[in-house]
Amino acid sequence: MTTVAALARRQFIQKTSAALAASALPAINFAQSAAPAARTFNPQPGHWRTFELTTRVVIAKPQGTTKVWLPVPSVNTDWQQPLESSFSSNGKAQLTSDGQHGARMVYAEFAEGVAQPYVELTSRFKTQNRSMALVRQNLGAVDAAELRAEMAPTQLLPTDGIVRDTALKAVAGARTDVEKVQKLYDWIVANTYREPKTRGCGEGDIKTMLETGNLGGKCADLNALFVGLCRAAGVPARDVYGLRLVPSAFGYKELSGNPAKLQGAQHCRSEVFLKGFGWVAMDPADVAKVMRQETAQWIKTADHPLVAPVNKALFGGWEGNWVAFNTAHDITLPHSAGGKLGFFMYPVAETAAGRLDSYTPALFSYRISAREV
Template sequence: MPSTSRRNLLKLALAAAAIPAVPGLLRAAPEPRGFAPAPGDWRSFELRTRVRLAPQGPAQIWLPVPSAQSDYQRSLDDSVTGNASEAAFVTDPASGARMLHARFDASVAEPTVELVSRIQTRNRTVDWSRTSEVQEDPAVLEAALKGSSFKPLDGVVLDRAREITQGATTDREKIAAIYAWIVTNCHRNLDTPGCGPGDIQATLTSAGLGGKCADLNGLFVGLARAAGVPARDIYGVRVAPSAFGYKQLGANSPDVTGAQHCRAEVWLAGHGWVAMDPADVLKVMRAETDRWIKDPADPLVAPVNAALFGNWEGNWVAYNTASDVSLPGANGAPALPFLMYPQGLNAQGRLDELDAKAFSYEMTAQEV
């Protein structure tokens, strides 16, 4: 990439931090009219996941549980009902991901389980003009610099990270360059199933820089790590409409069965963990209108591009930041690259988490 182009990308991304926040939220905007999440009150949600399996012998279910405790989310409590032979909340020791694990004996006529989680969320914002002596556990930062099965940090990933960040002297400049490169060069592929597999090497090569949030934000995280900046994906689900009228940036009905979305964050000295979501910028560009918008400076896209470098709306619930997740009791099944969807296993094998009707699960969210 020519040095002039790199400088332009860097300027574009750094400009995201300079746009002032608009106080208050537009609770019922019929059309997009700017996008500027601002500090606000906590909102309370009830997230409900119901599973009803056909009687097909012994079965197991694993449901991700919201477990983030942070300045943007409070995970309050979880409850479970149903006819499981055994049910327990468990934590994957390697990744820290919490989940509900339910087992059903073959004698259970209609396996049923319902998980209800109560969560509070609020907008997440950054003030680039202020810094503090925020600290983090060195082990956490070290983990956020390591590769994983779908995020190798060598080869084409390392080469691309070096190319993008050439000339950047600070971590913030590196992240700004990577964010701008993703928005400028990648695209949302509407044909990608679910949130995408999250295989960032494939995203850079065989997938032609296209994919969905697990691919695009996953690539952002991988490039950041390869550039030496701690970063991690956060896997979750949208639970409410966008307050700014963007249909693609929220859940637009109580049925959130297919509303999974992963975001990202980076660790920057003086600011701590900072929100990032270039994948949602690309979602607006590709799907907010019938026209595929390819210019991030387009009036519809520009405020989203600016705001999602450091901020996000509190209309989304985080599950975990885990990768390479082993499901307890899965009888040696390969680890999952991430845990964001319900998982199931019966005598016939793994259930398809992206086919909710065949799997027989539904998810609903309600603001309370």
């Protein structure tokens, strides 16, 4: 016979056991159901930072006459100010440029027989964040020739055929250049993706990307496609080639540089010219990078709390933990026996055996480092 007291005791034991079992459940079960925490990414101009960037090249296996070209920060704007560059070498070295695009560089040449040819370049410059407030400003005289150049096709950025067809379809319904650019930016974020296996920063062959439907790549692919589509839609645009320097102030590891070891930190950004606003920063490729690589899981939507602030800020802005070398396409290096480069943001070297692989710094070999001063 079960008494009232016994029944009450049994119910108490059952409830207590259930409570203890629930308290023993792993906390991760509850964390998994919680919404991801929102992140902040909101670079604002106003604070200049000064950096010193050093690149050292040592040619491990010279053959015949050896030549080296190192990019020098050439972009002088209201968001970057080159200061001075110095260099040393056991060959003949000089500061020069490509003669067409204003891409400055150190060129070093070594006669046959020079043991371990080396050149070291140190550049100082100031950078700051960029952020676009869509407020019209008095731009003064606009360089019409510059705008025409940033509308022209290049070897890797045609503006006709499938590129033009894709651009016009993407901007359908847009009434202003701002609306066109927003539609194209959103198209890149929605339709392309970061492919970590791509060598270097990619090649930027946008026609092949569209014809094959392979829209994966890295910054020199995705931002090149953005620039090509903008040009095809009638908006001046250009790639800006440079290098990440230090960690992001907002904690994004994929938007950071390790200043002690910057081999592989090259990064291409982009700009568009908007009437009444001037040259405006853009970087849809970095949105794709955060989506693919910031976490172990591939994030497939730009509305994700981790991605959304980056997606918003990189339309019109970027963080100043990066230096711009140049905006040159189809660049011919002085004294080079090789063909044109699609872009110039890596060290380049040639021996009698041909052009070395800039994407393998350990075999080249070169080291890049930076420090804030």
